[in-house]
Amino acid sequence: MSAALLRVEDVVAGYGRPVVGPVSLDIAPGEVVGLWGANGCGKSTLLNAIAERADLLAGRILRRPGLVIAYQEQTPVRLPSMPVTGRELLRFAGASMQDMPAAIHAVSGRRIDRLSGGQYQLLCVWAAIAGRADLILLDEPTNNLDPEREALLLEMLDPSRLTRRDASSAQTVSDRGVLLVSHERRFLEDACSRVVAIA
Ligand SMILES: Nc1ncnc2c1ncn2[C@@H]1O[C@H](COP(=O)(O)OP(=O)(O)OP(=O)(O)O)[C@@H](O)[C@H]1O
Numbered sequence: 001m002s003a004a005l006l007r008v009e010d011v012v013a014g015y016g017r018p019v020v021g022p023v024s025l026d027i028a029p030g031e032v033v034g035l036w037g038a039n040g041c042g043k044s045t046l047l048n049a050i051a052e053r054a055d056l057l058a059g060r061i062l063r064r065p066g067l068v069i070a071y072q073e074q075t076p077v078r079l080p081s082m083p084v085t086g087r088e089l090l091r092f093a094g095a096s097m098q099d100m101p102a103a104i105h106a107v108s109g110r111r112i113d114r115l116s117g118g119q120y121q122l123l124c125v126w127a128a129i130a131g132r133a134d135l136i137l138l139d140e141p142t143n144n145l146d147p148e149r150e151a152l153l154l155e156m157l158d159p160s161r162l163t164r165r166d167a168s169s170a171q172t173v174s175d176r177g178v179l180l181v182s183h184e185r186r187f188l189e190d191a192c193s194r195v196v197a198i199a
Pocket residue numbers: 015019037038039040041042043044045046074183
């Protein structure tokens with residue numbers, strides 16, 4: 001396998017029966033790749049298959065050895081009562097609080113069960129981006145976001161966030177990637193280096 005983080009080769013995925021595919025795509029280090037398609041065409045199912053939560057019915061999914069995946073699902077899990085602050089959630093996720101956007105910093109001291117849908121959404125996306133994962137899967141991350149927060153999300157997805165300091169050389173290397181599902185074509189074009197359409 002090449003230096004790709006992920007290679008999806010002629011994949012057909014589903015839940016017992018096929019719902020998506022065949023699809024092929026690669027994600028190289030430093031790339032933000034978009035997945036676009038109509039409601040129900042199987043975008044989330046493809047992410048699920050990559051995260052080993054849906055059945056791989058044909059084709060191959062090759063992951064770089066040791067690849068760590070963070071998966072922000074379309075509807076982030078929320079419990080009615082969760083006496084945990086945003087900072088505690090970020091610590092638990094191993095996410096850095098360095099360079100945290102002010103809008104997230106402002107709510108990070110609050111209990112997560114008392115955040116609005118958009119505040120919680122951004123916090124979870126930050127947890128994924130600022131965590132240790134090599135590949136970040138984001139399913140409809142613009143859900144619940146107003147235009148200002150959507151612009152902030154765009155900044156959070158800047159490829160500069162995908163760099164990491166290499167311990168041996170002390171160089172900054174771009175060795176992480178994002179696969180992003182959205183039904184908002186404009187957002188995908190702004191956020192992604194490449195958009196793959198699913199039929
Ligand atoms: N857990 C499941 N078990 C069985 N079928 C499922 C399951 N989840 C989704 N499906 C079916 O798989 C198909 C594709 O759903 P999926 O959520 O992957 O589409 P999508 O492109 O992400 O849709 P949307 O844009 O509406 O979020 C749909 O017909 C859906 O009903």
